[in-house]
Amino acid sequence: MKNHVWRPLFAVIGMAAVVLVIRAFYVPKDFGVHERGYMYGWYRAGNIEDWKNVKVKYQGREYCKTCHSDKYESIEKTPHAIIQCENCHGPALGHPENPAKLAIDKSRGLCLRCHSYLPYPTSNRANIRGIDPDRHNAGIECVMCHNPHKPSPEGMK
Amino acid sequence: MINRREFLKNTVKGIACAALPLAAFEIIDPKKLFADKSGKPGVRWVFLIDTYKxxxxxxxxxxxxxxNEIPYDANVTRTWVERYVVTKDGQVFADSPKGARDGFATPKIDMGLGKxxxxxxxxxxxxxxxxxxCNQCENPPCVQVCPxxxxxxxxxxxxxVDRKWCIGCGYCIMACPYGVRFFHPVYKTAEKCNxxxxxxxxxxxxxxxxACPFGARLIGNIKDPDDPVAKIIMTERVGILKEEYGTKPQVFYLGIDKEVR
Structure with missing residues (x-):
């Protein structure tokens, strides 16, 4: 066959070879088809480890208890025992090293998440004691009078 | 010369051989069978939500x-809470202001556009x-479409989602029938609950x-018959979202209603 037919063919084969060589170096060894087949399981296996290594921020109340057992035990006797410390005090990651890092939320809005009364008959929300935020001392922080660690009337400041 | 009897005999033999599946010739390794039985039970994470609680x-x-380091003020979130209010005249109102990041403190329904x-x-x-x-579907359409x-x-x-591998084409965001995917504002890659x-x-x-004070959200392993969440899913009446899509979602709901989309 004529030379002008072969030359572009060699060029194409050369380009394909270059692409394959780059691919061999660029695509990691663990990338490929795994358990669930090509449709659902085509991925880089190392990424599973990447996700496992994400830092845990919220440590849970048992972690808080190791230092603050007095607070843990006193709140245990109140209805607020079901609320995690970190829901209001912020995630505990790095807190023992740097106590100032905790961003404590004492805002009115935080209390209203549950205690703004909503009359929803088919939801547990209606069973929580609540107020109308527009009429119950509007604009004043709840913690001015109420103690979230002792929400009963005896705990009022 | 082949006679009629021989021809019929060979035909029957031939069909019988052709009908044998390839699997019949596989030599089973006893070790493999033993491993499947005695190995520790697998894990399949599932979620259970009690809407009454x-x-x-x-x-x-x-x-x-x-x-999960989702920028706090960006209007994207891996999980959110929707409120459904059905009135006596049959109207359905639903809202989720800021994904309910700050809860629901007012009975007014957020209709959007400041209304x-x-x-x-x-x-x-x-x-x-x-x-x-995220429903962590058994047949996830978002995974099928990723190029x-x-x-x-x-x-x-x-x-x-592999953040290093994601090219940000957004096909998966379009493919998810539940709308759980979004672009991470910092990494500019597809993001979702995992x-x-x-x-x-x-x-x-x-x-x-x-964080849930009321036990409305639970996680379990459906492959473990002693798992308390697996027991509830297998013995109680639970619903799933958008069953008709065939995605086999693995987030189960107690007390779900037809208004929920």
Whole structure:
């Protein structure tokens, strides 16, 4: 066959070879088809480890208890025992090293998440004691009078 | 010369051989069988949401955003809570302001564009809260459409996104029937709930499950018959979202209603 037919063919084969060589170096060894087949399981296996290594921020109340057992035990006797410390005090990651890092939320809005009364008959929300935020001392922080660690009337400041 | 009898005999033999499946010739390794039986039971993470218990406080959303480093003020979130209010004249109102990051503190329904709908207490027939998150489908359409293998199903059923591999085409965001995917504002890659993969693989609960004061959100392993969540899913009446899509979602709901989309 004529030379002008072969030359572009060699060029194409050369380009394909270059692409394959780059691919061999660029695509990691663990990338490929795994358990669930090509449709659902085509991925880089190392990424599973990447996700496992994400830092845990919220440590849970048992972690808080190791230092603050007095607070843990006193709140245990109140209805607020079901609320995690970190829901209001912020995630505990790095807190023992740097106590100032905790961003404590004492805002009115935080209390209203549950205690703004909503009359929803088919939801547990209606069973929580609540107020109308527009009429119950509007604009004043709840913690001015109420103690979230002792929400009963005896705990009022 | 082949006679009629021989021809029929050979035909029957030939059909019988052709009908034998290839698997019949596989030599089974006894070790493999033993491993499948005696090995520790597999893990398939599932989620259970009790809509009767949810009060719409939004602590789950707050914890999720902090735990998974989703910019707090960006209007995207891996999990969110929807409020449904059905009036006596049959109207359905639904809202989820800021994904319920700050909970629901007002009875007014957020209609969008700065409009709020007031509903009189006596007009309410039923009203409830529905937390939403990634369904970690058994047949995830988001994974099927990914052109580069950046999103996939891990062996324990959780669908993950490889941030290094994602090219940001957004096909998966369009493919998800539940709208759980979005672009991460910082990494500019597809983002979604992964049941707090870094926590569940360490034996901890996901951040939203831990933060929920009312036990409305639970996680379990459906392959473990002694798992309390698996027991509820197998013995009680649970619903799933958008069954008709055939995605086999693995987030189960107690007390779900037809209004929930």
């Amino acid at each position: 949810c009060v719409g406080c939004g602590f789950c959303v707050k914890a999720c955003k902090n735990e 709020y709908q007031e509903i009189k207490n006596e007009d309410i027939k039923k009203a409830y809260f529905v937390p939403k998150l 580069v293998g950046a999103t996939y199903q891990a062996p324990d059923g959780v669908v993950l 049941f707090c993969y870094h926590r569940i693989t360490k034996g901890m609960k996901p951040a939203c499950v831990q």
